[in-house]
Amino acid sequence: MSTKLQSLLETQAWVLADGALGTNLFSMGLKQGDPPETWNTAHPEKIISLHKAMIEAGADIILTNSFGGTRNRLKLHPGLEDQCFAINKRAAELAHQAIKESGKESVVVAGSMGPTGDLYEPIGPLSIAEGAKAFAEQAQGLAAGGADVLWLETLSSLEEIQAAIQGAETTELPFVVTVSFDSNGKTMMGLSPTEFADWVRGLSKKPIAFGANCGSGTPDLAASLLAIGKQNQPDILVAKSNAGIPQYKDGEFVFSGTPEHMARYAVLMRDMGAKIIGGCCGTSPEHLKAMRDALERSPKGETPSLETIVAELGSLNLAKADKASRESRRGRRA
Numbered sequence: 601m602s603t604k605l606q607s608l609l610e611t612q613a614w615v616l617a618d619g620a621l622g623t624n625l626f627s628m629g630l631k632q633g634d635p636p637e638t639w640n641t642a643h644p645e646k647i648i649s650l651h652k653a654m655i656e657a658g659a660d661i662i663l664t665n666s667f668g669g670t671r672n673r674l675k676l677h678p679g680l681e682d683q684c685f686a687i688n689k690r691a692a693e694l695a696h697q698a699i700k701e702s703g704k705e706s707v708v709v710a711g712s713m714g715p716t717g718d719l720y721e722p723i724g725p726l727s728i729a730e731g732a733k734a735f736a737e738q739a740q741g742l743a744a745g746g747a748d749v750l751w752l753e754t755l756s757s758l759e760e761i762q763a764a765i766q767g768a769e770t771t772e773l774p775f776v777v778t779v780s781f782d783s784n785g786k787t788m789m790g791l792s793p794t795e796f797a798d799w800v801r802g803l804s805k806k807p808i809a810f811g812a813n814c815g816s817g818t819p820d821l822a823a824s825l826l827a828i829g830k831q832n833q834p835d836i837l838v839a840k841s842n843a844g845i846p847q848y849k850d851g852e853f854v855f856s857g858t859p860e861h862m863a864r865y866a867v868l869m870r871d872m873g874a875k876i877i878g879g880c881c882g883t884s885p886e887h888l889k890a891m892r893d894a895l896e897r898s899p900k901g902e903t904p905s906l907e908t909i910v911a912e913l914g915s916l917n918l919a920k921a922d923k924a925s926r927e928s929r930r931g932r933r934a
């Protein structure tokens with residue numbers, strides 16, 4: 601089965617995924633604490649306009665406004681959980697509408713699926729089967745709305761990844777898995793990039809692509825990708841870093857990365873072997889445009905070493921960004 605994403609991957613040297621939804625929606629008036637998914641019905645025109653801005657900036661893949669769209673997460677807001685299927689279906693429909701209006705029919709709609717917010721047994725209350733059920737409902741809504749691929753992101757434990765994959769597999773859609781390594785080079789649940797990569801490579805039905813997203817800044821994301829990719833495997837790797845480090849200021853998260861910084865990051869990720877490159881929290885259409893321009897302008901270079909990454913992007917942030925990053929993710933995609 602050749603999907604829309606597969607044909608992009610076969611015909612392009614690199615594929616640009618989009619930037620943040622949450623951060624940009626806050627700048628468009630979304631209130632801290634309000635679920636971004638409610639805007640799928642309350643302000644569909646704003647969601648469409650943000651998608652169109654990302655497409656205009658050069659995104660080949662756009663992620664739907666459904667990151668927090670599992671029933672478990674929606675139930676924090678009375679009345680929303682029973683709209684789970686509809687919210688996710690609508691999210692995919694709005695992305696398609698934006699593509700139609702922009703006239704770039706090759707753009708891929710990726711159905712975003714983020715953590716349920718609950719931890720898994722034995723540490724937390726959720727069994728893998730319960731997690732899978734929650735993800736399945738979301739996946740089916742996204743599929744009904746026409747998502748081309750399911751995008752399982754910001755995950756942090758093998759149990760959570762298994763649940764998300766099982767949920768995704770209740771549809772016919774291919775899926776992508778990305779993990780957030782934001783705690784001293786590991787996920788907050790202690791999963792390392794190599795453990796994650798080895799586990800994925802052992803799956804009978806593998807994701808179409810896998811890698812890292814969000815996290816503690818571009819140098820750290822680069823380091824985790826270096827660890828994931830070093831085994832010289834033909835994997836399709838994803839790099840979707842935050843635009844710098846989240847810092848909590850005056851009631852909101854702000855990100856330190858400039859468009860120029862994200863442009864350097866994008867080129868280094870490409871040279872390192874990432875095939876799908878994008879931004880996570882803090883990445884605006886302006887950042888994305890700078891990334892696309894830089895990728896188009898600069899010929900492919902040698903695989904950078906960790907020393908080159910640090911020289912170009914700055915030193916590893918590791919623990920210093922832990923707390924802010926965790927708070928940012930635990931709340932909402934910021």
Ligand SMILES: [Zn+2]
Nearest residue numbers: 814842880881
């Ligand atoms: Zn993020």
